[in-house]
Amino acid sequence: MERRTIGATALEVGAIGLGCMPMSWAYTGSQQRGEESVRALHAALDRGTNLLDTADMYGPFTNELLLGRVLRQRRAEAFVSTKVGLLVGDQHVVANGRPAYVRRACDASLRRLQTDVIDLYQLHRADPEVPIEETWGAMADLVRAGKVRALGLCAVGARASRRSGTGVGRPVRGGLHDGTIRQLDRVQQVFPVSAVQAELSVWSPEALERLLPWCEARGVGLLAAMPLGNGYLTGTLTTGGGFEPDDVRARHPRFTAEMMAANQPVVAGLRRVARRHGPEVSPAQVALAWVLSRGRGVIPVPGTKREKWVRENAGASALVLTEGDLEEIAGLPGARGSWD
Ligand SMILES: NC(=O)c1ccc[n+]([C@@H]2O[C@H](COP(=O)([O-])OP(=O)(O)OC[C@H]3O[C@@H](n4cnc5c(N)ncnc54)[C@H](OP(=O)(O)O)[C@@H]3O)[C@@H](O)[C@H]2O)c1
Numbered sequence: 525m526e527r528r529t530i531g532a533t534a535l536e537v538g539a540i541g542l543g544c545m546p547m548s549w550a551y552t553g554s555q556q557r558g559e560e561s562v563r564a565l566h567a568a569l570d571r572g573t574n575l576l577d578t579a580d581m582y583g584p585f586t587n588e589l590l591l592g593r594v595l596r597q598r599r600a601e602a603f604v605s606t607k608v609g610l611l612v613g614d615q616h617v618v619a620n621g622r623p624a625y626v627r628r629a630c631d632a633s634l635r636r637l638q639t640d641v642i643d644l645y646q647l648h649r650a651d652p653e654v655p656i657e658e659t660w661g662a663m664a665d666l667v668r669a670g671k672v673r674a675l676g677l678c679a680v681g682a683r684a685s686r687r688s689g690t691g692v693g694r695p696v697r698g699g700l701h702d703g704t705i706r707q708l709d710r711v712q713q714v715f716p717v718s719a720v721q722a723e724l725s726v727w728s729p730e731a732l733e734r735l736l737p738w739c740e741a742r743g744v745g746l747l748a749a750m751p752l753g754n755g756y757l758t759g760t761l762t763t764g765g766g767f768e769p770d771d772v773r774a775r776h777p778r779f780t781a782e783m784m785a786a787n788q789p790v791v792a793g794l795r796r797v798a799r800r801h802g803p804e805v806s807p808a809q810v811a812l813a814w815v816l817s818r819g820r821g822v823i824p825v826p827g828t829k830r831e832k833w834v835r836e837n838a839g840a841s842a843l844v845l846t847e848g849d850l851e852e853i854a855g856l857p858g859a860r861g862s863w864d
Pocket of ligand 1: 542543544545546550551577578648678679680721748749750751752753754755756758760808809825826827828829830833834836837
């Protein structure tokens, strides 16, 4: 698999990463598939898909424990990317960016992951009650202590509030990246940012407007979260909607039956491009190859708990889209179904 570097660091990873969230969180049935997930993790490492993206919050905690089972045997092959700053409370997901908490959370993640160093430690959400410089300073101390190799910041969710948690899980769109850029400018004064994680896909390209140029100008990598549009862009979902209440798509405006039907032209376009490259090429691979084509510093982290999707997604690194393909994708209708 093609290798890419994380921003200006010397850290190299396979061009396609693995989002581990669906193994324990956010999608219906996640918790019941532990053994399948372990097989998927081994399959990923076998193929050079070595960036494994998790968070202490996924599960909570069980996602890191699952990774730990594999890292115990194969730590040297993996690039471990986890996150801090969000907690699952009784009613809501809440932010905690207090330095003492960050230090404790890092030690707990290291124990669960069965490793002595985290390759990329990301701030999941800024805590509105703690100056971000304080949180970031505590994370920088973890690098100095040798517990962490590089720092990243997530721009995927909206505001997190210790009090209410309102808005957590809602993707940031368009101009909302302005707030992330302000945060990034502030934390850069404290310690270098090596990577930003943000939603980026054919149907959510907003990060290309200001966030990716910000990253490219400063040698910061971009981890593309949700590169398959929560599964929609793969063309494998039925258009009936009706997700279980524990599935993030049950509350996602693009996953009502009406919007899933309305957005079919996007999937049809990806399918047309895939067919031109041969019967073995899938819309998912086209969607991932498009993300890869956005810049050398962009690394998609498609999420899955299935070995067969890990294999398929890894194959996207060998798919080179033509100018004609890219023009056709650029001409697809914008996605319908908005958070606003
Ligand atoms: N920083 C943040 O706040 C944040 C927020 C969201 C996500 N993320 C990260 O980004 C990663 C990716 O996001 P995501 O997992 O939500 O969305 P995604 O990658 O866009 O889509 C994941 C869904 O696509 C399905 N899938 C994957 N490969 C497929 C293929 N080749 N064919 C058919 N279906 C396929 C998976 O199915 P199965 O579940 O059946 O395997 C899963 O339901 C996460 O795992 C997480 O690491 C970060």
